[in-house]
Amino acid sequence: MADDIRNNGRFYNIYRSFKKNLFLFWTILPAISYIGIFFFIIAFFLINLSLTQFSGGQAVLSPTLANYLNIINSQEFRDAFIRTLIFVLVSTPLQLITGLLFAMLINKEFKGRGIVRSIFLLPMAIPTIVTTAILLLFFSKGGHATSLLLGEYAWFPRILSREISFINNEFTAIGISILGKVWRDTPISMLILLAGLQSINKDQYEAARTMGSGSVKNFFYITLPLLVPAISSVLVLRSIEAWKEFIFPYILAPSYPILGVLIERYYVQLLDPGTAAVIGIFLIIFIIIGSAILNWLLEQARRYLVKV
């Protein structure tokens, strides 16, 4: 009897808190279920496909770990992994530097600041596929880049002796992809860093100036340490995006696939969704490991800076 009452009371309490939080429930439910359903579909299909062996577009064996074994032992996958790693290691710091440069240039009161800021934001607004099209035109055979490097313009020295194909050379193809990626994503880093710069109290610079410190010292001893949170979020967010990159290398370096391009190749061209899914799963694992390592490094850097 006593138990009954206590149970009732507990239920009543749960019911009351539920009713009280009904607004909370109904506002969050749609977003969570929308994302949740897609999350489930994506995760389920990826795992399911990765455990199925395909031959000529038909599922032949399931469940099997054959796809995993094939991929781990394949040279193609290792090459793609190294290219992806290089892509991440080069493009992420570059985006930080260009973003910081843009943010510091714009973090100043001057006439026409709004227009300059709009211009700096342009790469973000232009569709990625358009950016790849421009790069493709610029670096195409008989395009501007070849004319420039062959010294056909009077003001530029001759660097190459004969025409090279930028798209069919591993170094230049990945290089152009990185160039496009950095050009396109600099505004995003810029916005995050700009927000960080604007939250720095101007008095600190004044104080440093009265003590005779110059701009360079100010930058390394005031700006940079105070920007560490913004820099960390740029590095983490941008490196995740760099791991996931698909479109630039897909158009500009089709013969030298990074992991994203390799997924497309297996899924669309080789009709092997199983292997494609395995690469997708590995890519997610790499992203998680990469972010964990980066977070650890940033934590170490933060500690070091705070100690000093």
Next chain:
Amino acid sequence: MKKKLNKEKVIWLIMIILCMAAVIFPIYIMFKYSISDRTSWITGGKYPIPWWPNKPTFEMYKYYLADTRFWGNAFMSLQIALLTVAICMVIGAPAAYSLSRFKFSAKGVLIFLILSIRLFPDISSVIPVAYTFNVSFLYNLPPVVKVALAHSVLGLPYVVYIAQGVFETIPVDLEEQATIMGASKLYAFTRIVLPVALPGLAAGAIYVFLLSWNEFVFSYFITATSSVSIIPLPVYLKSLFGAFSPNPVSVATLSLLVSLPVILFTFFVQKYMISGATAGAVK
């Protein structure tokens, strides 16, 4: 002291001009190609590609602006983008509000769940999504709705993230006073918080609009595998330069036409974009 200041200013000016040049240069190249005549892009290696066309012509613009296929594709892209914005805002803004206002134990998990869908590389999540839309009972949905639903998966995390930052900047006092006077939570949200948050939310909406207008991977996989003749503009552009021998003038003209609306958009609304990005980014 004064001299040093001037030197700094000169360096700053030079840097800002160089950076602007780096941003504008590719756009200029696109424009140059789009108004090129034939001798300006087929040189046969005899002379360098000119930086300004020998005989500028707007022929290709005339062709595209009179082309019904182009307008059909553009209209489809617009429909998709607007529908995506609508879905993301209607679902995302209330969730962001609750996540910013209420303290409960599962909050961190929920935010992580919403953001974690962005961990999947687009190219691996597109396979299940395209498969679901093209093979299951959702097959009969109009392509516009299919693509918009897929784009919403990409846009929703951004909206929740940005809008949560916006709501956190709005003082709670306003709603508390309204609640004391007997307003319900829904009333306080729709009549008091939303109007104040509108500029910040506009930033989220703009992000989602740009994201959807520019998105290629999902549009490509969903429309390419089903038999539709009208396709979003980025996919249309890809089909042009994926051809055997693409015509640079045609590619450049279409590129410019696709980018023009978003370029103009950026100039008009950049203020909101900044406020939105900072609201989401700063802790």
